[in-house]
Amino acid sequence: MRLPFALLLCLALPARGDVVVFPAPEGGGRELVVYSSLDSPLARPLIEAFQRRVPDVAVRYEDLLTGEIAERVTAETDAGRATADLVFSSAMDVTVKLANDGYARPVQVPGAQDWPGWAGWRDMVFALTFEPAVIVYHKPSFPDGPPDTRAALIDWLATAPKGAVGTYDIARSAVGYLFLMRDQEHFADLWPLVQAMGRAGVQVFPTSREVIEGVNAGRLQLGYNVLGSYAADQTLRLPDLGLVLPRDYVVVVSRVALVPRAAEAPDLGEAFLEFLMSREGQTVLAERLRLPAVSLEVAGKDSAAAMQEALGARLRPVPVSPGLLAYLDAASRARVLAEWRKALESHE
Incomplete structure (x- = not known):
């Protein structure tokens, strides 16, 4: 079981060096838990933009090494406990293995059908950066x-x-x-x-x-x-x-995301994934975090669209697929x- 929300509702400062809690701007009792390899100071604009959409949701952001993310999700799921609602990792191979081994759930995200074919696998793992x-x-x-x-x-x-x-x-x-x-x-x-x-x-x-x-x-x-x-x-x-x-x-290469099978709030994990894949979320990634976006709707000289136009077949993106295993x-x-x-x- 997770700690009661009331114990976590505090200033958005590290709780144990690798955890940051972003309180719900308008209060509320729901919490999204994210395990991510992206440094929490870099992630702040992304979390704050998401909370403008859902101001009654707090975000518990756990900044972990990529190996630790996989170990936590696996161990917590196997023990019958709740794990993260969303995983966001720079380890493409390890994250695909989580999904391949049964630790992710399929999601229905608006716009996923327009995502590049190489950038998603079985409606479970999605590339978000380029x-x-x-x-x-x-x-x-x-x-x-x-x-x-x-x-x-x-x-x-x-x-x-x-x-x-x-x-x-x-x-x-x-x-x-x-x-x-x-x-x-x-x-x-x-x-x-x-x-x-x-x-x-x-x-x-x-x-x-x-x-x-x-x-x-x-x-x-x-x-x-x-x-x-x-x-x-x-x-x-x-x-x-x-x-x-x-x-x-x-x-x-890409940073990839999935919603774990044992998520306590999979609807919130799916909502955050939907935001990350939306034009707004991809724009925040590109402009605020300076991580080139996968979405072809996002402009800018460092975007996937601009790189594909300039470089064409020279680009060799790593496909999100079991081949990574x-x-x-x-x-x-x-x-x-x-x-x-x-x-x-x-x-x-």
Whole structure:
């Protein structure tokens, strides 16, 4: 059972470091519970916009790691307890696995029939953002522009200063691992590229933020496969930071959402999902959170519609489908990580 609403009705401050309660603007006894990997300060405009639609609903927002979200939903459901009313996660593969394993419920969301075919699965899991993998670079280090294809990147790495390139540590970053797996499907010379990074003394990091900070400061000259939604926002603030979409192909990942089977208030979870998929919700994601929207109704240079018009077949969005489950296979992951370590360490 959840705690009584009266005990949670407080100022919208963290309750235990990872929980924020947004009281109902007009009071009321209902509460929506969200498990999300999106930082709560970033989520605030989204929650507040939703509450303008339903001012009698409080929102309990639990900011968790992607693995913790899946573990909580699974454990609470298996124990016969209520879990979140909505899951909003950047781990596409783990979230699809929740649905595939029976922990999600089908929903009927207005407009879902117009959602791109790759962006939903069985009326249970929906992609809500459109976030490309990009190359970030230190502008003073590239007066003539950076390498903008993977082949050009291999050529640049042959003469690059030692330690000048950075990327995700795929053993610690779920999105970094997903980007690498998609590269493996689209780029025949992936492992020669990884070996070239190893010879160049690549530095690896668990987050985009650390790669971007290193590039902006000049400690790195270039960052590969950085999450574009975060990088684009930082280029507006950091004059020495540049960004380029690869000219050969662009991998696109998404944050995805589902309504758990054991939700205590599934109607509220479905209402929030409907808002997130609405033109208003997608616009808030794009304009306030700077997360490119999936909806083709949302304009703007960083929207899916604009990227599709400009880049066409270069875009390779990751489909929301059971195909993602292959990335979670333990034996396959162990082989990929072993090959990754071998490619990087053989040149140390």
